Amino acid sequence: QVRLVESGGGLVQAGGSLRLSCTVSGRTYVRSSAMAWFRQGHGKEREFVAAINWDGWVGDSPHYAHTAKGRFTISRDHAVDTLFLQMSRLLPEDTAMYFCALRPPAPSSSALARPDEYDVWGQGIQVTVSS
Secondary structure: OOEEEEEOOEEEEOOOOEEEEEEEEOOOOOOOEEEEEEEEOOOOOOEEEEEEEEEOOOOOOOEEOOOOOOOEEEEEEHHHOEEEEEEOOOOHHHOEEEEEEEEOOOOOOHHHHOHHHOOEEOOOEEEEEEO
16 A cells, blocks of 8 residues: 655765655555665665654664765655665675665564565665766
8 A cells, every 4th residue: 555656866076966766655554664765776685774653663763784874865855755764985896776665563673674664665766976
C-alpha cells in the first residue's frame, strides 16, 4: 500500500553536492518504523548508507554508514511526506543507484543496515560522480 519514489539524482563532479528526495504515498505514516537510503554500484551488492526513524521510534537516529558520516545528511519532512539525503563532497566511489526503503521497528542500530529487513522499496535513482 505504501509507495516510495526517488528523485533528484543525476551527474555531478567530484567534490560537488546533490540532494535526493523520496516521496511517500499511500499509507504515508507507519508508527515506529524507520526509513533508509541504500545504494548499489555496478557489479556490487546493495549497501547501507543512512537511516532515520520515520514516525514514533527514536532510538539511535539518524544512523550512518562510515562512508557517509560527515558528508551525507539524512532527514525527513512529514509535512510533504518526503525523506531526503543531502550529499556533499561527493566522490567517484559514490556513483551508484540509490534506493529509499522502509522497514518495521529495528531492534538495534546494526539491524538498520540489513536490506532484507526492509519491506518497501523505491524504484531507485542513478547518481553519477565524475572525476
